Amino acid sequence: MTGPAALAGRPVVAGAGLAGLATALLMDRPCVVLSPAPLAADAASTLAQGGIAAAIGPDDTPALHARDTLAAGAGLCDPAAVEAITRAAPDAIAALAGLGAVFDRRPDGTPDLHLEAAHSRPRIAHAHGDGTGAEIMRALVARVRATPRITVLDHAALRRVIVADGQVAGVLAERAGGTVAIPTAACVIATGGVGALFPTTTSPPGGLGSGLACAARAGATLRDMEFVQFHPTALDATPPARGAGAAPRVLVSEAVRGAGAVLVDETGDRFTDELAPRDVVARAIQAHLAAGHRVFLDARAATHGHFARHFPGIARACLAHGIDPDRDPIPVRPAAHYHMGGIETDLRGRTSVPGLWACGEAASTGLHGANRLASNSLLEAFVCGGFVARDLDATSLPVPRPLPARDTPQPQAADPADVRLLVGRAAGILRTADGLRRAARALAPHVPHDDQALVGALLCLTALERRESRGGHYRTDYPDTAPDAVTGRITLARALPALAALAPVPFLLEH
Ligand SMILES: Cc1cc2nc3c(=O)[nH]c(=O)nc-3n(C[C@H](O)[C@H](O)[C@H](O)COP(=O)(O)OP(=O)(O)OC[C@H]3O[C@@H](n4cnc5c(N)ncnc54)[C@H](O)[C@@H]3O)c2cc1C
Structure with a gap:
């Protein structure tokens, strides 16, 4: 295990999509970005075609954008998050342009805004037609490379967040050649979605939810895990x-x-x-x-x-x-496309674990509720990256102590292809109690040491517990929407006994 002493104490941002790079660029502190692939490769942000939503048209307002977002969310949005993020959208477009992203314009120089399903106004900004994500990421990657304050560790993936005395104390990252331990009091999880846990997906291969697993193992609360959007x-x-x-x-x-x-x-x-x-x-x-x-x-x-x-x-x-x-x-x-759920955060990007922040698709801010309004996710990734950056700059971070010697995380125990098959069959477009229970039962024994199995099991368990159909979650055995909209939350501490009760053989209740 190596410990790069020079990086000790800096906030560690796990993930190099739009959320991670925005966080790193918009904060003033020196920070570290962990990127399992070269910057922007393996990020859903680079693949985004449709565009980014913002009320910048002449007949549009953030209040109308908020109204459309709330309608799509099927009763489970957090109105405060919707209000804050839609209000920040026009400035976000200006900030992205300031960072070098070039958006399409009409011949008269005004922004070329498009209408998309469930948006009541044309408010989707495009770049190079259907190349919006690639253009935004091109601009941000160039900025990151020109910013010496940001240290990028590429080919490095977050494997564990270490918590001591109820506060983040460091991270373990996997790199070719071994595990890197970085003592730090601040970690930001921006590891994207979970699409790659499904056999048919539009998401990049790294979208396995590994940041969600690290957060859950560190004790964080996850919210709305059962809500997955399938693109038709x-x-x-x-x-x-x-x-x-x-x-x-x-x-x-x-x-x-x-x-x-x-x-x-x-x-x-x-x-x-x-x-x-x-x-x-x-x-x-x-x-x-x-x-x-x-x-x-x-x-x-x-x-x-x-x-x-x-x-x-x-x-x-x-x-x-x-x-x-x-x-x-x-x-x-149809293919698994977007995860509405994730690590629960407030509007500063703080999770329930002191020292742990999250943003982008890995987070659940309450913007999307049970279903995402198209083109709101690039917006959320950038705006909430900014919220996290500002909060980190305003927070005094304790000087980290050297990390105690500890075991390197074990290699994944379950075959990813098996996990995908189980999750895809049970938690796809049509779900039933029988299918979800069977998948959760099969995944349960792998949960203590396998991150993909853990995230798949949490998804199946929360989908099993939601006995209704709403937004992206459809139960053929409960096709109606319940009268009360109840937000679902789960922690590892609550999930483990529930999974153990389903498992065919006893398994070790530790993590
Ligand atoms: C094909 C496609 C088209 C889309 N089109 C649109 C659109 O038009 N408009 C819109 O608003 N949204 C769109 N979306 C959704 C949107 O792109 C994403 O929700 C958003 O880009 C998420 O940004 P992010 O930074 O959170 O995650 P990502 O961009 O996915 O970045 C995640 C990063 O985390 C890294 N990572 C993963 N695991 C680890 C780990 N353990 N340690 C460290 N790093 C890790 C990945 O390598 C990657 O760098 C689309 C998605 C897809 C797949």
Whole structure:
């Protein structure tokens, strides 16, 4: 185990997507960023196509943006978080532009704003058409590289947050060549979502929820874990195999349906309303696939032979699979896309563990509730990265003591492919008590030492406990929405006995 003494005492930001890089850039303190891959690679932020939502149009206000966000969240948003984040959105666009991100403009120089499903006003800012995330990340990565105050440890992944006397005391990170121990009183978890725990996903392979597992093992409260958004239209073509993770499916953005593309089956028949909410369209497609059909998004009439002009990135990806959207209907299927739940934070990004912050998709601020309004997540990642940065600058951090010698975390015990199969079958678009219980029972024995099994088990357990359908969570055995909207919270201390009661053989109740 090596201990880079020079880094001791600096806040450690785990994750190099938009949330992590915004946190590092917007704070004044010297800090460390852990990035398992080269900066921006393996980040969902880089893949974001549709854009970033902000009320900057002439007929728009943050209050209208907040109203749409609350409606999408199906009763489980935290109104204070919605108000704070939508209010901060116009300044966020200006700040991103100040950091070098170039957004699309109309010929008269005003921002080119787009309308997306469930937004009542055109408020989605794009960059390079469908390359918004890549452009934002290009700009932020360049800034990070030019900022000597930020030390990037690449090929380093957070494995454990060490807590001593009720406060963060350090982190253990895994790097080629061993484990790095950094004594610090501040850790920010910005490790993104959990899509890679599902067999079919648009998320990068690193989206395994490992930051959620570290937070749970450190004692943090997780919220809304059962709420996963399935995107209805991922490209239904075999993704290339990539390492141990589930390879991401190419997303065929909502904007394509917004432009008039229709969903048809192999007979050319339409079978659903393309502009219904994401969860409704995803369930309709899933049911049609289950009935033996294939499903296609037909953009031929909508884009009049100019698909690539409107959607250059999607066109490139389709052509790479031999599909020409100007001639061919695009084969699609739903895929796990976004995790509304995560580590519970307040509006400073603080978790329930002193010294532990979280932001971005790994966090649950209460912005999304049971369902995310499209294009609100890039916004949340940047705005809440800023909230964390400001709070860290305003907080006096105790000088960390050298970390006691401790065991290196054990290697993952469960096969990630098995975890994906279990989680995908049980906690996919359609859920039942039987399926969820079976998956939780199979994952339970691996929970003490396996982070993916832990996150999968927490997801199944919380989905089992929510005996209703709401937002991204659909139970075929409880298809109705309960009259009261109740936020679900879980800690490892509460989950372990519940999982032990389900497990077929006793397992060690320690973590
Ligand atoms: C295909 C696609 C399209 C999307 N389109 C849009 C859109 O148009 N608009 C929108 O608002 N949202 C969109 N989203 C969602 C949005 O991109 C994400 O929610 C957001 O970018 C999350 O940012 P983040 O920084 O929290 O996570 P990410 O960008 O995923 O970054 C997470 C980082 O954490 C790292 N990491 C993982 N585990 C560890 C670990 N153990 N230790 C250290 N680092 C770790 C990863 O390598 C990565 O660098 C899209 C998502 C996908 C997948």
